[in-house]
Amino acid sequence: MQIKKQLSLFDLSMIVVSLVIGMGIFKTPVSVAAKAQIPELFFLAWIIGGIIAVCGALTYAEIGSRYPVTGGYYKIFSVCYHPSIAFAINCIIVVSNAASVAGIALIGAEYLSKIILDPQMQTGEYRILIATISIIIFYAINLLGLKASSKTQNVLTVIKIVMVLTLICAVFFGEQTTSITPIFKSVTGSSPVWSDYGKALGLCLIAVSFSFGGYQQTINFGGEVKEAKKIVPRSIIIGLAIIITLYMAINYAYVKVIGFEQLKTAESIAAILAGKIFGPIGFSLLSVLIYLSVLGYVNVNLLSNPRAMYAMGEEKALPKIFTKTTKKHGVMIVSLTVFTIISIFTLFYAQTFDKILNYSIFLDCIGFATSAAAIFILRKKTAHLAKKDIYTVPLGPILPLLFIAAYLFVAFSIYSDDPNAALNGLYIFIGFIVIYFIIRYFNNKKESSQV
Template identity: 75%
Template sequence: MNPEKKQLSLFDLSMIVVSLVIGMGIFRTPVNVAAKAQIPELFFLAWIVGGFVALCGALTYAEIGSRYPVTGGYYKIFSVCYHPSIAFAINCIIVVSNAASVAGVSLIGAEYLNKALFPVEMQTNDHRILIGLVSIIIFYTINLLGLRTSSRTQNVLTIIKLVMVVTLICAIFFGGQTQQLPSVFNTANGLPATWSDYGKALGICLIAVSFSFGGYQQTINFGGEAKEAKKVIPRSILVGLGIIITLYMAINYAYVKVIGFEQLKSAQSIAAILAGQIFGPTGFTILSVLIFLSVLGYVNVNLLSNPRAMYAMGEEKALPQIFTKKTKKNDVMVVSLTVFTILSIITLFYAKTFDKILNYTIFMDGAGMIFSAATIFYLRKKTAHLDKNTIYTMKLYPLMPIIFIAAYLFVAISIYNDDSEAALNGIYIFLGFVAIYFINKFLNRNRAV
């Protein structure tokens, strides 16, 4: 790669890590984690474990990106390291998973806007689905007009989001903390909890925690664009994840102190509750709207990025040629954009609730994480000739990637135990895409003849 292109500094990469990870999950998933953890100790342990797993994963992806420095590396490593059918199926699953994330996050925003604008009797799940649907359609329409986001806008949105999180943490200093009721860990058989019971609960907690920590895998796309990659990449990941873990632990502490752990298990619009503690009813409404607007930004980014992956697959003939079609006026990938939007809307209506979408998304996303992280073992051998002074090489190899892969296997098993339908659907979708690959290859061969 041309040295002039290596322009990302420590600050740039740290902010990229932060912006990739801190999404909308932290404004909703603590409710899921608290309900499954049952006791505060397990609740906070789940966030600590999730942060450590994220660190192992991010450093693994940083080395993959350093050893295979290409634009869109997260998409392309699969075709380099696996059979084309596996690469096709995994990349399709990533697109479907991202579509599910758009549906899930649009529901988070809908929950906040629904509570801010409508009286209690009108706050139905149908209204949330409708708000989520309108959000997706609005940004689909805007993207058809050729909307483009800039890195400067992304940095501004990241800073706004960070300021929002720090402001919410300050709720613990404004009095009115809820009296903490004693929490009891209840087992299915009514007997005292064993280590196995705690382990199963931790695994279920990590489903929602993984959703909140997701995104750092995209660091793989920046391995060849950093100044002094060997030093900057690991430092930026440590700085970025250090900021994220500190903010996540602090805001979760604020949730527990201000809302109360028992109340947190079933609370809605938890971030807006903290805002109400600081600014009163007006703050509750204003922050609800701000979070909804942040959701729209997330939806927009995904409607911009994922169609490009589908377009690239069309160029490589992994998907039909029609996926490369663009509009003449605005150069928009109209077919890829439309298909991705339809996938998001189908998930919205199919799953209907955030909890259902969460299991469905993390199971499929976990498959992509496991397969992509495992490429480090292949790339280590294939790129053994590279100058170690020019690339990043993680310490504690192979322990860190093994921990990461094992953690996501643990989460996948936990999802199967908690919601076997979501897990089996994920497996069927994977096998379906493998079948589609071979059918498409067979049809293309016949056309060539």
């Protein structure tokens, strides 16, 4: 079935914002502050994270412009490397994203349960029920088609942006917290040297990278965008510009309102800002807004991930049934349903961000570095395209190489901090490659028997 081109510049820009701004910015600043130890390194990590994201955004803008297809994040690996690499990386991403959807839905349910349930009913079972219902609601919305789900996404993303802007306003309310001047301490307790600062920066960038990740999945929508060669790069750049501005502003608010030393161990940092603005009612208002923000993250993942599974079905890495779409709305019904089932199933096993952070970011490092490197292969494969029809990253190979080097640095930082997480990530990656060849073997055997 021919995929309809329905997404506008605004639609895709809002998808970019929702793919990136989940719950991370309301949690990771605590971890970054603890690792940074001093505010100068804290803000430097966020600035560097923003610069890296811009380099990545421009790189993916060119990739999306040169290869505008549905499920692009799968197909670029398949075309530029090998289908087994594409299968392994995308399986990891799909499973990881499903777990993230489950975990974030639980966090949203926890906030909402404090508003709508009696204290006696605020148990894990009821929160799982609320989270499950939330996922099912947006599964139903996605069954209505891309246009309905993207319009819903626009509304939820605007609510999310308004919430962040509102929290930033906390710097104008009440007295700001004062704290003692933080001092950077090396691991050995001696005077810190440049390597100590470099190691701390690497650890900061793990959490910062998590907060900035997600925009690369925008290229999954390349085949459904009007004037993709223009809209895809513009939407990524516009979306990321909004995100960087909001992130820097809200981190400034955290430090000014909470105090840097207190930020290192604070809980519910967004609720603290809301309390400064609205007083006791602030927590209730914030709880509803965070829940709506969670719904935006759930919806955008139900939009994006089935498209990667659809692409894998097209190339027979997954059974062909994953390419099945509905006649009326063109919904990728099997891929959407399977991803939803995985998300609901993992609700009972989902872990917190802190526990899965190193695993997910290390795997992201593999995906980011290899997918960004594909730009050099795509340039050769699409050298015949007219320059007026495609977007090209400025400064030649410098920005893509800077982006790749940054994520290799983050991967090394993860390995230094948590070798088991890095090694397990590699084992999982290799395991999916083996699964790919097993599936291909049985598919080829089946095709041979039918001849």
